[in-house]
Amino acid sequence: xxxxxxxxxxxxxxxxxxxxxxxxxxxxxxxxxxxxxxxxxxxxxxxxxxxxxxxxxxxxxxxxxxxxxxxxxxxxxxxxxxxxxxxxxxxxxxxxxxxxxxxxxxxxxxxxxxxxxxxxxxxxxxxxxxxxxxxxxxxxxxxxxxxxxxxxxxxxxxxxxxxxxxxxxxxxxxxxxxxxxxxxxxxxxxxxxxxxxxxxxxxxxxxxxxxxxxxxxxxxxxxxxxxxxxxxxxxxxxxxxxxxxxxxxxxxxxxxxxxxxxxxxxxx
Amino acid sequence: xxxxxxxxxxxxxxxxxxxxxxxxxxxxxxxxxxxxxxxxxxxxxxxxxxxxxxxxxxxxxxxxxxxxxxxxxxxxxxxxxxxxxxxxxxxxxxxxxxxxxxxxxxxxxxxxxxxxxxxxxxxxxxxxxxxxxxxxxxxxxxxxxxxxxxxxxxxxxxxxxxxxxxxxxxxxxxxxxxxxxxxxxxxxxxxxxxxxxxxxxxxxxxxxxxxxxxxxxxxxxxxxxxxxxxxxxxxxxxxxxxxxx
Numbered sequence: 323x324x325x326x327x328x329x330x331x332x333x334x335x336x337x338x339x340x341x342x343x344x345x346x347x348x349x350x351x352x353x354x355x356x357x358x359x360x361x362x363x364x365x366x367x368x369x370x371x372x373x374x375x376x377x378x379x380x381x382x383x384x385x386x387x388x389x390x391x392x393x394x395x396x397x398x399x400x401x402x403x404x405x406x407x408x409x410x411x412x413x414x415x416x417x418x419x420x421x422x423x424x425x426x427x428x429x430x431x432x433x434x435x436x437x438x439x440x441x442x443x444x445x446x447x448x449x450x451x452x453x454x455x456x457x458x459x460x461x462x463x464x465x466x467x468x469x470x471x472x473x474x475x476x477x478x479x480x481x482x483x484x485x486x487x488x489x490x491x492x493x494x495x496x497x498x499x500x501x502x503x504x505x506x507x508x509x510x511x512x513x514x515x516x517x518x519x520x521x522x523x524x525x526x527x528x529x530x531x532x533x534x535x536x537x538x539x540x541x542x543x544x545x546x547x548x549x550x551x552x553x554x555x556x557x558x559x560x561x562x563x564x565x566x567x568x569x570x571x572x573x574x575x576x577x578x579x580x581x582x583x584x585x586x587x588x589x590x
Numbered sequence: 591x592x593x594x595x596x597x598x599x600x601x602x603x604x605x606x607x608x609x610x611x612x613x614x615x616x617x618x619x620x621x622x623x624x625x626x627x628x629x630x631x632x633x634x635x636x637x638x639x640x641x642x643x644x645x646x647x648x649x650x651x652x653x654x655x656x657x658x659x660x661x662x663x664x665x666x667x668x669x670x671x672x673x674x675x676x677x678x679x680x681x682x683x684x685x686x687x688x689x690x691x692x693x694x695x696x697x698x699x700x701x702x703x704x705x706x707x708x709x710x711x712x713x714x715x716x717x718x719x720x721x722x723x724x725x726x727x728x729x730x731x732x733x734x735x736x737x738x739x740x741x742x743x744x745x746x747x748x749x750x751x752x753x754x755x756x757x758x759x760x761x762x763x764x765x766x767x768x769x770x771x772x773x774x775x776x777x778x779x780x781x782x783x784x785x786x787x788x789x790x791x792x793x794x795x796x797x798x799x800x801x802x803x804x805x806x807x808x809x810x811x812x813x814x815x816x817x818x819x820x821x822x823x824x825x826x827x828x829x830x831x832x833x834x835x
Contacts, residue, residue, distance in 0.1 A: 330690065337675070337686050344677035401673035405729075407640045408667035409690050412659050589601070590640040 331415040331422075334406065338423025342395070348431050351387060355435025363443050369450040370540055373457055376436070377536050381529050382497055384432065384461055385468040389489045392424050392472035397482050407590055417473065417585040418578065425469040429462045436461070456539040460532045463570045467528050468493065470577035477584045500527045520552045525566075528573045535566045591615060591768055592637065592737060597646035599632055599792075606632045607643070608792035614737075617766040619759060621779040623816065624789035630772045631670065633789065634739055637770075638667055650737075663691070665737040668730035670745070673722070676715035680706065680725055683714060687729050697732040703754050704728060719746040731758060738762060738769045744778055756782055776813045786812075788819055795819055 342348055358379065362372045396403075399420070406416045436458060445454050472489050479485040504523060508516060524530045593613035599606050606629045614620060622630050635641040637648055639655055639662065647654055650661050674683050688695045701707060704724040709717060717725065723746045730740070743755060759782050763769060773779060779786065779800070786803050788796040796803055796819060800812065807815040 333686075333689055337678070337682075340682075341675040341677045399675060401669065401671050402675050404640065404669055405667075405674070405687075406690070408638045408662060408665075408669065409687070410660055410663040411690060587642075589642060590635065 330411055331419045334411075334416055334419030335422045335426065338395075338399075338420045339427050341399075342424060342427040343430075347391065348427055351391075351428070352431035352435045355432060356438060359436050359439040363439050369443075369445075369448065370453060373450065373453045373536070373540065377457060377460075377533070380432075380457070380461055380464070381533055384464040385497060385529060386493050388425070388428055388465045388468035389472040389493050391428060392421075392469040393476050393485055393489045395424050396420070396473055396476035397485065404590055413585045414582045417477070417581055421470060421473045421578070421581060424473075425466045428465045428469060432461045432465060433458055453536075453540055456536055460536060463574065464528065464532060467570070467573045467577070470574060470581065474577045474580045474584065477581060477588060496527050496529045500530070504530075517552050525569045528570060531566050531570055531573075535563060535570075538563055538566075591651055593649045594633075594637070595647050595649075597633070597636060597648065598644045599629075599636065599641060600644060606792050607636070610646070610789075610792070610794060612787065612794065612797065614768050614770065617763055617768065618784045619763050619769045619771065619782055620785040620787060621783035622770060622772045622787045622789065623779065625820070628789045629792045630789055631741060634667075634741055634770070634772065637739065638662065638665070663693070664735055665739060666730045666733050666735045668726060668738075668740040668743050670741040674714045674725070677713060679711050679713055680717070681710045683725065684729060684732070688732070691733055693733045693735075695732040696734070697728060700728040700732055700758070703758070704751060720748055720751065723747055724751055727755060727758070731762070734765075736767055738767055740769070740771045742773060743771060744773055744775055752778075776811075776816065780812050788816065790819070 359372075359376060362375050366372055366375075403416065403420070407413065436454075440454050445451050471492055475488050475492070476485050479488065504520075507523075508520070524534060591614065594610055597607050597610040610629075610633060622633065624630050632641055636643050637655075639657075639659065642656070647656065649655070650664060653661065655661050678686070684695075684697050688697070701710070704727070706721070706724055706728065709721060709725075714722065714725070723743075727743060731738070740759075743759075744752060747755060756778075759769060759771070763784075771779075771783065783800055785799050786796065787794060788803075796806075798806075803815050804810060804812065807818040809815045809818065
């Protein structure tokens with residue numbers, strides 16, 4: 323039985339995926355990364371600079387697009403979801419299947435968009451290959467995290483405008499506002515030892531966490547900022563990175579758990 | 591095969607269902623009627639397990655359906671609004687539903703009946719409203735389930751498709767199925783339904799055969815009989831307008 327239900331979730335995943343893979347937007351998203359990465363590689367021959375520029379764009383854009391795309395998909399496929407709910411399927415499989423389909427297709431277009439230029443450039447065999455990998459893994463993590471948060475919000479809010487507003491707010495919070503508060507805190511309390519606070523605070527923002535991960539990997543202390551430096555100092559690269567990956571994984575798992583919980587109680 | 595006991599559901603302060611008792615047994619077509627917002631769709635959604643009732647129980651074949659999902663294999667559902675994933679083709683949608691149901695399906699015959707063949711490889715986003723409704727009917731009716739629930743099946747259908755739909759419904763009844771239909775078209779009800787359930791403000795105001803309803807109010811037309819219920823001419827129902835006048 324468990325084998326059977328497992329395949330049903332895969333089927334929903336597969337169909338959401340095929341539905342999205344044919345949507346125009348996913349190609350535009352992919353084409354943007356293709357063009358952007360190509361032009362970065364064309365402008366600069368220093369691969370680690372390319373990785374950093376790409377990172378800066380990805381840290382803002384991936385969460386934004388993942389949130390918007392997921393919430394749009396959820397609201398647009400409401401009637402289809404109702405159709406699925408009338409089939410002999412478990413609710414959790416329907417929603418987690420759809421979520422994995424959306425997050426999967428977003429990740430795939432990101433991977434293709436970034437990888438083709440890098441592969442043509444000859445990343446394989448180059449010393450920068452691990453930086454490139456880190457970039458791709460972070461992109462996948464961010465897609466899955468923000469897609470899950472958007473699904474969770476969409477499930478909680480019937481009202482589309484409210485749902486959209488909240489999703490944008492969550493993105494804005496993690497991408498911009500969080501760092502602002504963070505810096506303000508550092509300025510106000512600069513007479514106190516803030517290392518542990520800083521360290522703890524960065525675990526609560528997946529975007530910050532991703533930035534630290536890439537910078538630790540790139541080993542560019544000048545660009546690390548305060549958080550990165552603290553990370554480095556307190557944890558050392560190896561342990562710091564594993565902890566960061568672990569908490570990114572938690573950032574995926576907790577919203578998925580939330581999706582499951584809301585889906586099991588909601589009236590449609 | 592299906593029995594509903596003392597079903598209550600409120601969305602916030604809005605009490606949508608207030609103690610529904612119903613049971614459907616064996617082959618037959620029941621029309622669920624009632625004005626907009628009377629609780630028809632909520633009742634159907636409770637049967638489908640899409641809405642969880644606050645109080646009361648629904649049993650299918652003697653088993654409570656609360657928080658169950660496997661029982662839905664026993665029923666076919668035609669949703670009210672025919673919207674599907676926009677980028678799938680009609681054929682892909684059919685194979686998706688078949689794939690999920692794991693039941694023997696006879697889609698080809700229905701596709702033929704509604705003349706959907708030229709549309710099979712078109713994307714669902716490119717179909718007109720009526721064609722989508724035909725697709726909707728096919729995806730719901732291609733399985734041979736003992737219980738069929740249709741929410742506004744006539745929406746957007748042209749006269750020919752309407753005739754086909756009636757044929758299908760009658761045929762399914764002859765196969766021994768229990769069929770529940772909600773609609774606002776009284777002619778449609780008179781042509782196909784055996785029984786009528788009339789819901790008003792979350793309560794059942796009439797349940798019985800079509801002829802019994804007409805006889806009770808001394809009207810030859812269903813529309814007139816329904817109007818009588820709404821106007822509260824039956825002594826059992828308090829006159830809702832008397833306080834205003």
